[in-house]
Amino acid sequence: MAASTPIRSRHGSARRWSMSFDEVLGHDTIRQCMSRVFGRDRISHAYLLAGPEGIGKSLLAQQLAKTLLCNRSPVGSGAQQRMNPCGECGSCQALASGNHGALQILASVESRGIEVGTLREMMRSLSLRSGDRRVVVIDPAERLAEPAANALLKILEEPPAGVVFLLISHRPAQLLSTIISRCQRVTMGPLTLEPFLEVLATVPIDESSGRWLFGAVGGRPGAAILLQQALERCGGEEALAQIVHSAVRDPRDLVAVAGDAGGQTDREMALATIRVLTDAIWAFRPAVGPGRWQAAEKATLLSHVARHAERSGSVDLCLEATAMVLSATDLEQLRIRLPRSLGVA
Template sequence: MSARKTETEIAVRHPRETSVLIGHREAEAALLAAYRSGRIAHAWLIGGPPGIGKATLAYRMARFVLAHGDSGAPAVRGADTLFVDPTDQTARRIAAGAHGGLLTLERSANDKGVLRTVITVDETRETISFFGSTAAAEGWRVCIVDTVDELNPNAANALLKILEEPPQRSLFLLVSHAPARVLATIKSRCRRLSLRPLATQDVIRAVAEATATDPADPALIEAAAASEGSVSRALALLGGDALQLQTRTAALLATLPHLDPNELHALGDALGTSDRVALASFIDTIERWVAARLRGPDPNANLPRLARLAEVWEKIVRAARDTESYNLERKPLVFSVFGMLAEATR
């Protein structure tokens, strides 16, 4: 079976439906040990690059806690992992999004059916009524925030109020692609759990399982090798000519602060008008380029320039979300992104 698929052909299960965790055994063991101790922290900040399994781990933990509400039960004491059989009633209800003990905060569609760019304060305030129910009598209440990076300022403050006075038998699992940018007041109330990018072979296994692709398929192996440990990146690279688009974008980034209008026009044409996989690959390449410069080798070499670059990245993220949400033309985004980056790197 060929791994060269279009976006619509790549069907991937939601993390709430995923029973297999690939990699991250140390992180899983830390969560299991904390729960087994009977003194688990009420909030965890699960951080790491996009697409490496953070949400999958969060749902795996939620599933285990809700299936085994007594941390001292034999099933918990004898467990080696957080695995819960997919046929278990709790697992089935979570997979269907119908478990009363689990609340998920994530971006939702507005009245026009367009995906919002942030998690709103009204959605976050649902946690008040959720945790206000009889959690102690009925068992654990678990809230997954996927991702905390997408909370708008008012939503972040609303979540903070709950974290400051957590109800009994409550568990918050906050997923973050950029833990350093999470509010310090939120971070101070969470135990940190950092996940590293997956090994290439683990990426191959994860993508093969998610898409029913032959693990030996050359296209899958090529995508995994270029994914830098991210399953979502590997999936994006499997869609159409995403790998070629990534190479073209990287070549233009290497010429900054100089700009070639002809090449920018060509890149804008390559992005098309509605291909979300191509857009994701473009933004992903930009993100890795920016992150490499913010990390070093000497991050203090030119602090004003780095500050400008970080500010530009925030603007790029907002512009990309608007482009995707409202299905805007890609070419103006390309010119805008490279214009901002050129200005920031001069």
């Protein structure tokens, strides 16, 4: 899906395109480094923003794109200049309204990934547009189908003038090594506690809940927000813990945990459900004993189910497999049965 619209986020909004660079919380070292690079106008033709899901990669990409496209851009204005777009020019206003022709976003559709035809159409559209800079966001880059990945590699080998590629990747090991080598890699990690709590306070989520969520999901505020929403939807910790540790009559009922963010496909809803339940399993793990190891094993197995759902797996089979993992007591048998239940044995 190619679009000249903002990145869609499971827990974001158009307000993100009205934010300044300084409002991106956490990742201070990366923001300072990018500010120096932009201030000196030493911009690479491609950046790879790599790290776990839910840590702010898409948000950083949005702010980089906004800075690059601002008509009063501070890019090249000096090493010490803060990289805050003006927020007032026609470009910033177009981004805030969700319509900017110099921004192209490639995202996967259902299980097909990002196809080569979509990439070529995007490049054709950019070639017809005049202007100093154009920005392409690919989110996530590992969802490029093989022909599209090969086509992107050729583009990166001879990058068009004025085009900056922002590749977002949760699992960079799945990318072609030749694509990685042609990008400036920006490795992002989970947030530490203080910026994590600052992000959650903007939702708002209180500090006590934030500290519990930090222990549940680590420094991934995006995952924490989804887990908090699941807790509220289910009626609290006890109710969600009951779902995590019990058998369900109809696996399709599990999607109520993640809810519908609006406009989601069945696959996207299933993936959101599996990811929230994966975090919930770890959140409600015992402090000590074999139950802690079992929680880790179940979370790992659910991550495999999610990856199968991402690729091409049946949504119903993936939800059935999720229910099987949640209710399992014999993990040895679960490892044997799970591939069969997904239809991959």
